[in-house]
Amino acid sequence: MIWHRRPLCGLDLETSGTNPERDCIVTAAVVRYGGGQPTAARTWVAVPEFEIPADATAVHGWTTEEATAQGQPAPLVVAEVIDALVAAVDGGHPVVVMNAPFDLTLIDRAARRFGVVPLADRVTPYVLDPRVLDKQVDRYRKGHRRLEDLCRHYCVSLDGPAHDSKVDAVAACDVTWRIANRHRWMQRKTLAELHAAQEKWAYQQNASFRDYLARTPGRELEALDVRLDWPMVPAAKAAVLEEHRGAGPLAAMHAAGEIDSAEYHYCTRERSTRAHAVTADGGRKCWGCGMETAGNQ
Known part of the structure; x- marks a missing residue:
């Protein structure tokens, strides 16, 4: 049937x-x-x-x-x-x-x-x-x-x-x-x-x-x-979702002074806005795909 x-x-x-x-x-x-x-x-x-x-x-x-x-x-x-x-x-x-x-x-x-x-x-x-x-x-x-x-x-x-x-x-x-x-x-x-x-x-x-x-x-x-x-x-993705809302590892690293800031930028590889770790010289690392962008670019 x-x-x-x-x-x-x-x-x-x-x-x-x-x-x-x-x-x-x-x-x-x-x-x-x-x-x-x-x-x-x-x-x-x-x-x-x-x-x-x-x-x-x-x-x-x-x-x-x-x-x-x-x-x-x-x-x-x-x-x-x-x-x-x-x-x-x-x-x-x-x-x-x-x-x-x-x-x-x-x-x-x-x-x-x-x-x-x-x-x-x-x-x-x-x-x-x-x-x-x-x-x-x-x-x-x-x-x-x-x-x-x-x-x-x-x-x-x-x-x-x-x-x-x-x-x-x-x-x-x-x-x-x-x-x-x-x-x-x-x-x-x-x-x-x-x-x-x-x-x-x-x-x-x-x-x-x-x-x-x-x-x-x-x-x-x-x-x-x-x-x-x-x-x-999946429950395993909860940490990433929390990161997007400012409650995950990047936010904690920022609070601890390990990175200069955590910002949102458009990721060209994933074609979406993702959280990025930002260093003092303006360099960025995408939390989603890991792609790094050198500073002062």
Whole structure:
């Protein structure tokens, strides 16, 4: 049976912010969708690890007080969400995640903070990301591609308010199913083939956007936050991401006086803005590729 006729497993997290390396889960949902079966869902509210900022509350509606009063301990929530995903993967279901590198990276880092075995250390899921799929099949369509935008484009009705974990998880599955139903060649691919293809497509899509930002005056530093990894940023790359945000080895070397400064410059080899160590004579060494530029040039 082709994959889009079998159940899909949807995951959605609502969080305290937009940094998957540091922010925490507020609510989570894992749903079973399609395959001729009724939609089923498990939902969680987590006691936040820290104060939920007002701008995050404005998105999903949860305050620190409400989440604390209604939530379960965050380590338990993380463990149960991962258990639910493992069960789905063991059952042969792909995991549908809108903007997968955010949710999957965030829950990976949360698991590592709490001493929970991360999802990636237990199973290797086939992931379907409607954001990547939509960009691939309709590259030049103008406008935003947030989940609510994709729902409008593919005529998916939200069964409740946007930014509710269960509503968004179901909607992501519905959008993914409709993309595959409209583009039948996707149905003929195995989940392994489609996962591998998305790795390539996501890299190309994000690299193109990163390079656009790096070339655009006034937006160069935004390129630092564009992630090329899909479906998750490996934990080993966290140090490089921290470096980009001024919290890594170059910043520490600067503070210790080992280098004169740590600055951001456009790297011609990597075609992106990267952190550089700068010496007193103006020489630079790219933290990304290691290329050195002599001083006074």
